[in-house]
Amino acid sequence: MSLRVIVLAAGRGTRMRSDLPKVLYAIAGRPLLAWVLDAVAGVSPDETLVVVGHGADRVTEVLPAGVRAVVQEPQLGTGHAAMTALAAMGEVAGDTVLIVPGDTPLLRPETLRALVEALPGVAAALLTTRMPDPAGYGRVRREGGRVVGIVEDRDATPELRAIDEVAVSTYAFEGTALAAALGGLARDNDQGEYYLTDAIGLLAASGPVRGVPVADPAEVQGVNSHAQLAEVAAEMRRRINAAWMAAGVWMLDPGRVYLDATVTLEAGARLYPEVHLEGSSTVAAEAEVGPQVFAVDSTIGPGARVWYAVLRGAEVGEGAQVGPFASLRPGTRLAAGSKVGTFVETKNTVVGRGSKVPHLSYMGDATIGEEANVGAGTITCNYDGRNKHRTVIGDRAFIGSDTMLVAPVQIGADAVTGAGSAITRDVPAGALAVERSPQREVPGYAAKKARKAQEKG
Numbered sequence: 001m002s003l004r005v006i007v008l009a010a011g012r013g014t015r016m017r018s019d020l021p022k023v024l025y026a027i028a029g030r031p032l033l034a035w036v037l038d039a040v041a042g043v044s045p046d047e048t049l050v051v052v053g054h055g056a057d058r059v060t061e062v063l064p065a066g067v068r069a070v071v072q073e074p075q076l077g078t079g080h081a082a083m084t085a086l087a088a089m090g091e092v093a094g095d096t097v098l099i100v101p102g103d104t105p106l107l108r109p110e111t112l113r114a115l116v117e118a119l120p121g122v123a124a125a126l127l128t129t130r131m132p133d134p135a136g137y138g139r140v141r142r143e144g145g146r147v148v149g150i151v152e153d154r155d156a157t158p159e160l161r162a163i164d165e166v167a168v169s170t171y172a173f174e175g176t177a178l179a180a181a182l183g184g185l186a187r188d189n190d191q192g193e194y195y196l197t198d199a200i201g202l203l204a205a206s207g208p209v210r211g212v213p214v215a216d217p218a219e220v221q222g223v224n225s226h227a228q229l230a231e232v233a234a235e236m237r238r239r240i241n242a243a244w245m246a247a248g249v250w251m252l253d254p255g256r257v258y259l260d261a262t263v264t265l266e267a268g269a270r271l272y273p274e275v276h277l278e279g280s281s282t283v284a285a286e287a288e289v290g291p292q293v294f295a296v297d298s299t300i301g302p303g304a305r306v307w308y309a310v311l312r313g314a315e316v317g318e319g320a321q322v323g324p325f326a327s328l329r330p331g332t333r334l335a336a337g338s339k340v341g342t343f344v345e346t347k348n349t350v351v352g353r354g355s356k357v358p359h360l361s362y363m364g365d366a367t368i369g370e371e372a373n374v375g376a377g378t379i380t381c382n383y384d385g386r387n388k389h390r391t392v393i394g395d396r397a398f399i400g401s402d403t404m405l406v407a408p409v410q411i412g413a414d415a416v417t418g419a420g421s422a423i424t425r426d427v428p429a430g431a432l433a434v435e436r437s438p439q440r441e442v443p444g445y446a447a448k449k450a451r452k453a454q455e456k457g
């Protein structure tokens, strides 16, 4: 006896009003379908099959190894999706066939396990829950407490619509019973589709079918609209943030912290509101991040301070400071104790240990040594319209405010540039380079100007 799983993911997701297949919408950085497949993997099935149709190629691309796609074309309803999968599975007599929709990412493996365990002795078991607003869901019809069928919202009479116990497209069937029930499905409903829900009514007519109640309706909430996508994402965020807080992460306001499932945090990390961490980003112990930080594929080291900043593919070293209002672009590496301050942009740049770029600068394709200071308004002119060139700034160099560093150029260790200089040649170690016209004063200028104005009348 094997456990086989069918995930239903061929539907159009009409109510999303978009070309992206519904199951590919991401929450916490992962497609809805990936979350569902995680829950499925939690019950260790012998076989997992995903029914694809709308956007089949794109959906198939995200399937993990060992999970097989079966194309349903055309898509004639959930019952037809199950028929398509069953045809691809071969002999299922005596097996347990678990059917799960691809759009319920909050489903837990424990719940699937309970459903599978409810099957022995009956032809089918199904998850049900009580929804405060059951509109849109199939209602569970019971007689004398026993499940006798499911009626779709759009096919239901007002009395049946008043039922708040709903079916959530998650079933366990004994293989032979499923095959027989699917063979009996008809399309005599409002949508002219084969409804998988009707299989429950057919089986209940000849023997008991078990309902397995789920206490928290959020867990089986499907995503059919953007409003539901946002609700489910909020619930997932709550779960993810609760887990990180339990692991020792401080959050001032967890409702306003947005973490991809792929992000890692160390105990002692501190997150202020409006922090978005995506991809492979990590935050080490005692680092303070936010308010207002968007970081993708970036590393924030122990004790670093990052606020009001955008980081993409950047590495922030131990105790380094970033922001407020900084943009760290790919290839930025800030060594321990360095600083990239207010209104500074960096790209493909290394800022050495203890070096500072505190204000209003652009550092592109630059290598800055240790303990150097880059004055306000300094710009690396790294692009000549065709190629990018490197700027190298030596240890302890002091770059005067508003220096233009026209790359390729090297500033030696301990060298100094005068404020406002356009540096086009290398500066030797320890030298001062000044490039600007001498200042001149015109004595009595203001008085002379006033006299002239008076003469003109």
Ligand code: UD1
Residues within 6 Å of the ligand: 008, 009, 010, 011, 012, 051, 053, 072, 074, 075, 076, 077, 078, 079, 080, 081, 101, 102, 103, 136, 137, 138, 139, 150, 152, 166, 167, 168, 169, 170, 194, 195, 196, 197, 222, 224
């Ligand atoms: C379905 C159920 C309803 C249940 C609700 C929420 C039916 C007829 N209705 O309605 O009782 O309350 O889910 O769980 O089953 N799909 C296919 N092929 C198709 C059609 C759909 O693979 O031809 C897939 C979809 O991609 C989706 C799942 O089946 O993952 C459910 O389809 P959806 O259109 O969302 O069904 P609902 O109208 O929500």
Ligand code: CA
Residues within 6 Å of the ligand: 101, 103, 222, 223, 224
């Ligand atoms: Ca649905």
